Amino acid sequence: FTNAGFEDVIELARLRMPDMYSLFCARPDPLIARDMVFGIPARMRADGSESQAPDMAAVERAVTAAKANGAQGIIVSFLHAWRNGAQEASVKLAVARLAPDLFVFTSAEVWPVIREYERSSTAILNGYVHPRVSGYLTALEERLKHSGVPARPMLTKSNGGLMNAAEGKRACVNMLLSGTASGVIGASWLARQAGEDKVLTLDIGGTSADFALIIGGEAQFGTGELIGEFPLHIPSVSVSSIGVGGGSIASVDAQGVLRVGPESAGSTPGPACYGRGGAQATVTDAMVVCGWLGHSEMAYGQLRIDTGLARSAVGELAARLGRPVEQTAQAILDIAVSEMFVEVEKLASRAGVDLREFTLMPFGGGGPMLGAFLARELGMKRVMAPRRPGVVSALGGLVADLRGDFIRTIFSPLTAASLPEIREAFDALAQEGRDWLAAQGHDAAAELTLSCDMRYLGQSYEIEVVLSPQWLAAAD
Incomplete structure (x- = not known):
């Protein structure tokens, strides 16, 4: 309506x-x-x-x-x-x-x-x-109650925090980017444990590669993320994504050009080398043909790599391109890495950082598989892979804090005359936050962060600026 x-x-x-x-x-x-x-x-x-x-x-x-x-x-x-x-x-x-x-x-x-x-x-x-x-x-x-589990389910949010299930049913939009956010929160925790101050995360699953920056041991946040083509205007952990993952399908287009993704073989049937009915060549199949995978059991013995099926799938593309199978497989990997390179360069440019000062942390099922190749192209000298890269997102859910975001729009110039209204709004939002924490069952210490979306007069878009409570108290 x-x-x-x-x-x-x-x-x-x-x-x-x-x-x-x-x-x-x-x-x-x-x-x-x-x-x-x-x-x-x-x-x-x-x-x-x-x-x-x-x-x-x-x-x-x-x-x-x-x-x-x-x-x-x-x-x-x-x-x-x-x-x-x-x-x-x-x-x-x-x-x-x-x-x-x-x-x-x-x-x-x-x-x-x-x-x-x-x-x-x-x-x-x-x-x-x-x-x-x-x-x-x-x-x-x-199901949890029926199984005798006394713990209340907590849900990760797009902002990297947690909320209870009752709120999750109402504020569903807060969960839309929670999976990628959990991975960055888990990676932030690991970075702090390792004493790494600047980290670029690379989360590769079956269908996509997700990138985020960790600066000072903390994830970076923003608004205006897209869900498909639709804007989501709530605060979220800033993550850039591209449709290249371990299951991304390689193909030759009508002009004879080799392409990778965004179509994916998914988990079913999956890459050809899994032997589950997949017939199209994927990034994982290219890794097998190049000799990087297939020398040991995978998934705790539940998955065996079939090198013959991988070579057959990549061989079909090789025949169309008139190239050897191994050269075609290497080309698939080169294209996948180059597409990631373009997306990471855009992320670095937006943030104004020099990636040569950063450590790459690859995780997810396919992150460590391609991480070193991407680091080499970006000129990054350090790669730090978690011991169990496939569960970093789950770790993020375990170490995340309760976190709520509260907003009030005040369309006003930043002058001394507007400070009382701004102070009043922040006081109301702080109380709203305390009430929210109480509703979540938390009555202990909490951290309060104040910020304003600010712009110069006549500009169309804002920049978030963190404010000190002392500035407001002193009417500065």
């Missing part, structure tokens, strides 16, 4: 194409089809005052139509809800009364950022995954 006249916000998005240089590029379809978007006559002004109250008759008609179209839930995203979410809240109450079988989320309660599309997109992502996540977590809790 959105304001009448603004039904096309999620369709228009930012009017940018994913690839501006491609004549065949197309934007993805919105997660909510156009016939499931309903305009409600209502208007909140930018200063938070109400211009037009929500038309509850229109809300009732929209609920009826949504249910007739098979809706499982409702997302309410109105103009200027970041300033005042009262209209969204009143519509939510109406929907709960009219259709108690539908779940309802408002954009202001999910993440009240100022930009209309980003706020709507984040709320929609939360609702999109809610039915599956909520059902899974409920079943998990029941």
Whole structure:
């Protein structure tokens, strides 16, 4: 549900194409089809005052139509809800009364950022995954209770922290990047144990390679990550990803060019060398042909590498290219490493760091397999592989802290006159954080970090700046 006249916000998005240089590029379809978007006559002004109250008759008609179209839930995203979410809240109450079988989320309660599309997109992502996540977590809790496990399940979040299952059912959007975030948190812990101050992590699984920077023993954070092509505007551990992993399929395109990924053989059937029915050459098969894998048992004896199947799969590509099998396998590895190199260089440029000062920490099932090759291309002199690289993400879940993020948007110049409003907002957010910790069952010590998203007058985008509480107390 959105304001009448603004039904096309999620369709228009930012009017940018994913690839501006491609004549065949197309934007993805919105997660909510156009016939499931309903305009409600209502208007909140930018200063938070109400211009037009929500038309509850229109809300009732929209609920009826949504249910007739098979809706499982409702997302309410109105103009200027970041300033005042009262209209969204009143519509939510109406929907709960009219259709108690539908779940309802408002954009202001999910993440009240100022930009209309980003706020709507984040709320929609939360609702999109809610039915599956909520059902899974409920079943998990029941199974644990039935099995006599007294511990409460805790869930990792995209920000590298933890939350309980009850919150996970409501704030599903906080879990969308939790797997990659857990890996970086686990790697940060290992880096501190090893006394490594600057680390580039390389997490390679079957389908992707994920990169992150650890500086001063701490993961780096940001907002505006993408889930597919859709912006997720909650704080997340900053991770860059590319579709190259151990199971990434190598192919020859119509122009006779060898390519690697983003298609993957997955775990089923997997690389050809696993002997599980896979017939297409993958990065893992190339490693086998080059002699890097296949000399010992894998997965504690549950997996045996078939060199003949790997050579057969890579041989098909070699025949098309007119090259020897070993040379083709090496080319597959070179392409995979070069694609990672490009993505890491972009990450380093954005962060303004010199990777020659960093240690590479490869983990995941395929990280140590390719880590040294990437380090050599990047000019990095040190590679540190964890003893059990396949469980670094699980380690991250075990060592993570409870962590909550709370936001209030104040559209104001940074002057002495605005400091009382800023102080008041931070006091309210701090109390919100303490209440959140109490709801999670934690009443011990906690660390509070204050930051502002700031920009120069006239700029379109902000930079997060960490603030000292002493500055606020002294009205500096």
